Amino acid sequence: MADYAHPEMLVSTQWVADNAADPKVRIVEVDVDTAAYNEGHPPGAIAWAWNTQLCDTLRRDILPRDQFEFLMNAAGISRGSTVIVYGDNNNWFAAWAFWQMKMYGHPDVRIMNGGRKKWLAEGRELSKDASEVTASGGYSASGPDNSLRAFLPQVRAAHDTRASAMVDVRSPQEFTGEILAPPGLPETCQRGGHIPGARSIPWGKACNEDGTFKSFDDLKQLYGGEGIDGSRPVIAYCRIGERSSHTWFVLKYLLGLSNVTNYDGSWTEWGNLVGAPVEKGAAQSVARA
Amino acid sequence: MNPQNYSEQILVVEGWQVRLTTYQLGDTWHSKADNVSPGASLARMTGATRDEAEQKALERARQLLGRTQRRAV
Numbered sequence: 001m002a003d004y005a006h007p008e009m010l011v012s013t014q015w016v017a018d019n020a021a022d023p024k025v026r027i028v029e030v031d032v033d034t035a036a037y038n039e040g041h042p043p044g045a046i047a048w049a050w051n052t053q054l055c056d057t058l059r060r061d062i063l064p065r066d067q068f069e070f071l072m073n074a075a076g077i078s079r080g081s082t083v084i085v086y087g088d089n090n091n092w093f094a095a096w097a098f099w100q101m102k103m104y105g106h107p108d109v110r111i112m113n114g115g116r117k118k119w120l121a122e123g124r125e126l127s128k129d130a131s132e133v134t135a136s137g138g139y140s141a142s143g144p145d146n147s148l149r150a151f152l153p154q155v156r157a158a159h160d161t162r163a164s165a166m167v168d169v170r171s172p173q174e175f176t177g178e179i180l181a182p183p184g185l186p187e188t189c190q191r192g193g194h195i196p197g198a199r200s201i202p203w204g205k206a207c208n209e210d211g212t213f214k215s216f217d218d219l220k221q222l223y224g225g226e227g228i229d230g231s232r233p234v235i236a237y238c239r240i241g242e243r244s245s246h247t248w249f250v251l252k253y254l255l256g257l258s259n260v261t262n263y264d265g266s267w268t269e270w271g272n273l274v275g276a277p278v279e280k281g282a283a284q285s286v287a288r289a
Numbered sequence: 290m291n292p293q294n295y296s297e298q299i300l301v302v303e304g305w306q307v308r309l310t311t312y313q314l315g316d317t318w319h320s321k322a323d324n325v326s327p328g329a330s331l332a333r334m335t336g337a338t339r340d341e342a343e344q345k346a347l348e349r350a351r352q353l354l355g356r357t358q359r360r361a362v
Contacts, residue, residue, distance in 0.1 A: 126290050192362075281362050
């Protein structure tokens with residue numbers, strides 16, 4: 001079985017248990033449900049809330065650089081720190097944090113394979129105590145590295161020329177237009193469907209039942225079967241850009257595709273645009289896309 | 290403290306799949322309902338028993354899922 005392109009981007013739950021007390025290591029929980037951390041977390045872990053600390057809370061954007069630097073300093077993270085992110089639901093929002101840390105050039109950030117789910121299922125120790133952190137100072141970010149991100153003009157061009165492959169990682173029902181948002185969540189777009197030509201590969205297919213990532217061979221088959229093989233640049237999108245940051249991680253670091261971007265504007269941008277082309281129903285065959 | 294009695298089950302609520310994740314931490318049972326795809330949390334509840342925590346989570350999930358509209362494609 002082939003190994004991942006960058007296996008060093010993952011650590012195991014055991015690695016976290018063994019290294020959480022290392023002052024050079026910072027463990028960060030990033031959950032979909034920001035209340036999860038308070039139920040209990042691996043000793044020493046801190047938490048970031050995706051909806052207040054990992055985005056610009058005024059305009060729709062990623063965290064501004066100065067606020068990113070503030071977040072790193074408050075978390076006691078220096079440029080030399082090894083940061084391990086993990087979270088609930090197969091590391092969904094942990095990948096969102098990972099993507100932003102790469103946007104701002106943090107040298108050593110990794111994901112705990114299996115996330116919170118695996119930690120709980122293994123019966124590992126949980127603490128309810130807020131972890132004590134000594135704030136650092138002087139964190140200086142680089143970037144943002146927009147080569148990791150797709151903006152609307154690039155997506156429009158990709159649609160027009162088909163020079164890039166697009167992967168819609170939402171659920172099949174969101175892709176077809178049957179629903180406008182995941183079940184139980186507020187609708188945030190005016191139209192349902194997908195960007196014409198996009199392939200439908202729900203993000204969660206990249207994970208095993210225990211929350212860990214599927215093997216290189218399985219991932220290669222999953223994405224390659226839909227024409228996502230690195231022969232063209234890839235743009236991943238979802239509803240607000242977090243599920244697609246997970247797929248971005250898989251394609252870039254586990255499969256090793258060189259040109260992958262995350263369109264974080266995603267369907268809440270495209271599905272609200274006046275005049276933007278929309279396709280409903282199932283995807284066309286790979287050959288016609 | 291270590292979590293015990295971790296379990297996951299998939300149910301159908303208001304026509305939608307729901308994953309109910311439950312575990313015990315000390316004397317408290319924690320139960321979370323999510324919408325499976327993508328797995329967004331719908332409810333997170335606690336109780337003195339597994340059943341109490343799960344029923345509270347399912348009830349909240351039922352309220353939210355009942356609002357989801359299906360459209361013709």
